[in-house]
Amino acid sequence: MEDILNALVVLANFVIIPSLAYGAQLALGALGVTLIYAVLRFANFAHGDLMAFGTMTVILLTWFFQAQGIGLGPLPTALLALPFGIIAAVLLAMGTDRVVYRFYRKKRSAPVTFVIASVGVMFIYNALTRIFIGTSDIRFEDGERFIIRAGEFREWTGLAEGLALRSSQVHTLVIAVVVVIALFWFLQKTRTGKAMRAYSDNEDLALLSGINPGRVVLITWVIAAALATIAGTLYGLDKSFRPFNYFMLLLPIFASAVVGGIGQPFGAIAGGFIVAFSEVSVTYAYRRFLSHIMPEEWMPDGLVQLLSTDYKFAVSFIILVLVLLVRPNGIFKGRVI
Template sequence: MENLANAFVVLANFVLIPGVAYGAQLALGALGVTLIYAVLRFSNFAHGDLMAFGTMATILGTWWLQANGIGIHPLPTALLMLPVGIAAAVALALGTDRVVYRFYRRRKAAPVVFVIVSVGVMFVYNALVRFFIGVEDQRFEDGERFIIRARDFETLTGLDEGLALRSSQVLTVVVALVAVAALFWFLQRTRTGKAMRAFSDNEDLALLSGIDPKRVVMITWVLAATLATLAGVLYGLDKSFRPFNYFQLLLPIFAAAIVGGIGKPVGAVVGGFVVAFSEVGLTYAYRRVLQYVVPEDLMPDGLAQLLSTDYKFAVSFIILVLVLLLRPTGILRGRVI
């Protein structure tokens, strides 16, 4: 029984807890992508770098607070600057829509044109982030790092393995739950949310009903930028901030949105956890788990790892291709790309 408990603790440390935290981050990112697709009807390839921009603004503000000795220990100081990061991302998104996307929307450009334009916007965002904060890894987490420390857990339980639970992981789950609940309440209960859903379902009928398309577009960008900044800051707190990492996150975020059902907010949440657990589960070396549950003479010689961690993002690509081939509408039957 003790061996099973040790095996579970190892699995929780390296698969279950990281998978939940990473899944929450992907879910927030995928929600922003699916909102843009549902309402504005194009795939926004600049979303990953919008995440990076909002996170960068939060980090710069956090460094200023830290330099002046301002904090909210045991919580990370970045929470104080999160509204500033969100405001910066919202301003950038609305400015980009006004200067770039509105031009093509008025001309009723094809969705593929918007996609191409968003790729150009992506490079501009990426250049802005690199210009202001550089290209290296940046750490901005402070406050209490652990809620449960491995050594304390070992002492308390008497097990050989210790459970470690980081503050950033718990914070990620809590913030994600609050953000998702608030978003769904907004979409289901408020007049503006219902207008957005009507506009998404049938644009012409929504216009005939007196819904203001400019307001719907503005609120959509505000929500998408807010979710992007939340996802980016939580990811940075949990790991670290590096602009190129956010560019790479675009693939698993899109995979999550499509797996769950593009255009379906619930599907984005489901897809986020499916992709996260697939990436973490397929690239973890299970030898340390197996040593507690498998007889020594049956232990594999290698690490019992299905894929190297170098192929982590390849898992997202494989999932994306399989879903597009076998079930283009995703798990919850969203729109076909």
């Protein structure tokens, strides 16, 4: 019995809790991508760098608050800076839409034109982030780091394995749940949210019913930029901030959006968790887990790892390819592509 408990604790500590937190971060990013896809109808390549820009603003303000001695006690100062980071990212996204995308929308350009324009935007966001904060790895988590420490857990339960619950993981989950509930309430219940969904379903019909397209697009950018900043900040608190890593997050985020069915908010959330769980569970070395439930003499020699962690991007890609082959519209029947 104790062996099984130990094995479960190992699994929770190294697979379940990390992938829950990572999945929530991916889901928030994928929600932004999927909303932009639903309303503006293109895959936004600049989304990773928008996340990086928002997070950068949060970090700069965190440093400013820390220098002023303002903090939230046990909570990380970054949460205090988050609303300001969201404002900065929203302003940037709105400005970009005004200067870049609006022109192509008026011309009704092909979606691929928007995608290429988003590559240009990506270059610019990329440069802005790097000019302000550089390219190095930054950790900006402060306050109380752990909610449960591995050592304390061992003392309480008397088990051989410890379970550590980091506060950043709990913050991620709590904030993600609140944000997602708020978003769905907005999309389902408010007039603007309904207008957005109508516009996404059928642009021409929505225009005929008097929906203002400029407003719908604007709100979409506000929501996408806010989600990107929140996702980026939570990811940075949980792991660390490095502009290049945020660019690389684009692939798992796209995979999450496509797996769930692009254009479908529910799909983006499900996709985020599917990608995160597969990524973590395929690259985790199961040796320690198996050592508790398997007799000594049966133990294999190696780490019992399906794929080395260097291949974690391959996991999102393989899921993507499988979905494209088996169910091209994604799990939740996204837009027919």
